Amino acid sequence: MKxxxxxxxxxxxxxxxxxxxxxxxxNEGEYLCIVGENGSGKxxxxxxxxxxxxxxxxxxxxxxxLRPNETGxxxxxxxxxxxxxxxxxxxxxxxxxxxxxxxxxYSREDKKIAEDNIRRLGIESLRNQSYRDLSGGxxxxxxxxxALCASKRLLLLDEPVTGLDPLIxxxxxxxxxxxxxEEKITIIMVSHDIGAAVKYATHILHLNDxxxxxxxxxxxxxxxxxxxxxxxxxxxxxxxxxxxxx
Amino acid sequence: xxxxxxxxxxxxxxxxxIRAIVGGILVSLCAALLGVxxxxxxxxxxxxGLSHVGFGSLAIAASMxxxxxxxxxxxxxxxxxxxxxxxxxxxxxxxxxxxxxxxTSALAIGITVATMTKSMDTDLNSYLFGSILSMSEQDMWFSxxxxxxxxVLFVIFYNKIFAVTFDENFAKAxxxxxxxxxxxxxxxxxxxxxxxxxxxxxxxxxxxIIFPAITSMRVCKRFITxxxxxxxxxxxxxxxxxxxxYLYSTPVGASIVIVNLAALVLYSLTGAGIRLVxxxx
Numbered sequence: 385m386k387x388x389x390x391x392x393x394x395x396x397x398x399x400x401x402x403x404x405x406x407x408x409x410x411n412e413g414e415y416l417c418i419v420g421e422n423g424s425g426k427x428x429x430x431x432x433x434x435x436x437x438x439x440x441x442x443x444x445x446x447x448x449x450l451r452p453n454e455t456g457x458x459x460x461x462x463x464x465x466x467x468x469x470x471x472x473x474x475x476x477x478x479x480x481x482x483x484x485x486x487x488x489x490y491s492r493e494d495k496k497i498a499e500d501n502i503r504r505l506g507i508e509s510l511r512n513q514s515y516r517d518l519s520g521g522x523x524x525x526x527x528x529x530x531a532l533c534a535s536k537r538l539l540l541l542d543e544p545v546t547g548l549d550p551l552i553x554x555x556x557x558x559x560x561x562x563x564x565x566e567e568k569i570t571i572i573m574v575s576h577d578i579g580a581a582v583k584y585a586t587h588i589l590h591l592n593d594x595x596x597x598x599x600x601x602x603x604x605x606x607x608x609x610x611x612x613x614x615x616x617x618x619x620x621x622x623x624x625x626x627x628x629x630x
Numbered sequence: 631x632x633x634x635x636x637x638x639x640x641x642x643x644x645x646x647x648i649r650a651i652v653g654g655i656l657v658s659l660c661a662a663l664l665g666v667x668x669x670x671x672x673x674x675x676x677x678x679g680l681s682h683v684g685f686g687s688l689a690i691a692a693s694m695x696x697x698x699x700x701x702x703x704x705x706x707x708x709x710x711x712x713x714x715x716x717x718x719x720x721x722x723x724x725x726x727x728x729x730x731x732x733x734t735s736a737l738a739i740g741i742t743v744a745t746m747t748k749s750m751d752t753d754l755n756s757y758l759f760g761s762i763l764s765m766s767e768q769d770m771w772f773s774x775x776x777x778x779x780x781x782v783l784f785v786i787f788y789n790k791i792f793a794v795t796f797d798e799n800f801a802k803a804x805x806x807x808x809x810x811x812x813x814x815x816x817x818x819x820x821x822x823x824x825x826x827x828x829x830x831x832x833x834x835x836x837x838x839i840i841f842p843a844i845t846s847m848r849v850c851k852r853f854i855t856x857x858x859x860x861x862x863x864x865x866x867x868x869x870x871x872x873x874x875x876y877l878y879s880t881p882v883g884a885s886i887v888i889v890n891l892a893a894l895v896l897y898s899l900t901g902a903g904i905r906l907v908x909x910x911x
Binding site: 434435436452453455457459462464465467468469470471474475478479481482484488489490513514517530534540 | 670671672785786787788789790792793796797799800801802803804805806846847850851852853854855856
């Protein structure tokens with residue numbers, strides 16, 4: 385069943401086109417990784433998919449009654465959040481905001497959903513702790529629980545493992561995989577980690593200035609784009625990325 | 631001791647003191663509530679910028695011999711709030727620089743106008759550093775209305791304000807119009823500053839916005855407790871500062887800021903103590 389489709393979509397800033405005539409579609413339960421060099425438009429596409437940036441051409445179609453605000457979003461952390469005084473429960477519950485509309489307060493059901501997601505991500509023991517006192521990996525779990533409060537169908541993760549150590553990174557990937565496989569949640573993940581992308585994702589979208597690739601992971605590994613990207617990556621296995629992306 | 635106590639109770643016998651107490655407490659309350667969101671969003675300096683704009687517009691109003699200078703200052707400051715917010719979020723000049731440009735320009739224009747027309751000769755000092763006598767009946771009633779509006783909006787939009795403050799992108803992505811809440815907070819801040827400015831002084835009023843939030847964050851771990859603690863700290867510090875100013879004839883705005891500073895030190899020490907005990911366990 386189709387969930388999300390981009391039909392000839394373009395995005396531009398002022399007069400520069402960042403993404404040009406991009407088409408792809410995603411079925412329910414699939415796991416898409418968006419990869420590409422810095423400046424290839426990954427962040428722009430994310431904003432577009434969330435409806436924060438209007439398209440300059442083409443359209444984004446949501447199938448099967450997926451509402452525009454029904455996307456569980458895991459944004460990159462902002463410096464503001466690092467010292468934010470809020471309990472884990474407060475942060476997770478705020479994921480229910482899109483269900484509220486104009487009603488000002490959370491219902492009993494909202495609170496139950498928040499508690500369920502806290503349990504689902506195994507962060508019950510952190511429930512009353514302050515978000516700023518948590519480690520990077522714990523903070524990502526909290527934000528993932530919040531994202532799940534917003535949607536049980538589609539999760540959009542923007543570089544979820546940035547700044548995490550290898551052990552916690554692996555744990556995070558496993559967690560995302562289990563949400564995808566066991567709970568049948570559709571995943572879109574932006575990643576710099578091409579190795580993990582081809583390991584976990586069912587589909588790859590490789591953004592590139594001249595030639596973007598979209599297809600299954602198996603096809604990607606055979607394609608010229610995929611091979612060239614993977615080979616350069618293999619030649620520098622311990623390359624650390626410097627990210628200046630806006 | 632009894633003398634001090636006697637003069638403390640005498641404080642409530644003057645009309646101007648009652649106005650200062652009522653108006654000041656309400657302004658402190660509003661400033662503290664709005665301040666939590668502003669400080670956490672790194673918009674603290676907007677308050678400072680707005681108070682300088684307020685000074686500039688009051689100076690111009692005084693030179694025009696307006697009977698009620700607030701009628702000019704209010705719209706000017708509210709419009710500036712709108713522009714400062716836009717400048718901070720999307721502009722080629724970065725936020726902090728933009729605010730510094732706006733606030734120094736407003737201060738310069740205000741002082742020039744005041745000097746040229748000699749309209750503020752006597753009370754330039756009180757405009758800059760505040761005066762205990764300045765809370766008029768009209769100001770007091772305005773602060774009552776303002777605080778009711780701020781409290782009601784805060785209760786109704788509490789969850790949205792939290793979401794927008796914590797993570798604007800997430801809030802927007804899940805369909806919350808973050809821009810509107812930012813704007814409401816900036817407008818209410820503008821009004822709070824204009825009302826409180828004459829008593830606190832335009833150079834010191836931004837402390838009411840920044841201190842209580844920063845102080846509370848030293849100890850409190852949850853958003854709701856930060857909000858409640860800020861409101862209490864702000865009101866208590868205001869009252870102590872005002873009392874000291876009355877009893878010992880110290881400048882009112884400065885006294886309140888110093889009491890706030892003391893509260894900050896106290897909270898910081900408490901916070902450090904709590905952390906020390908936790909790590910020992």
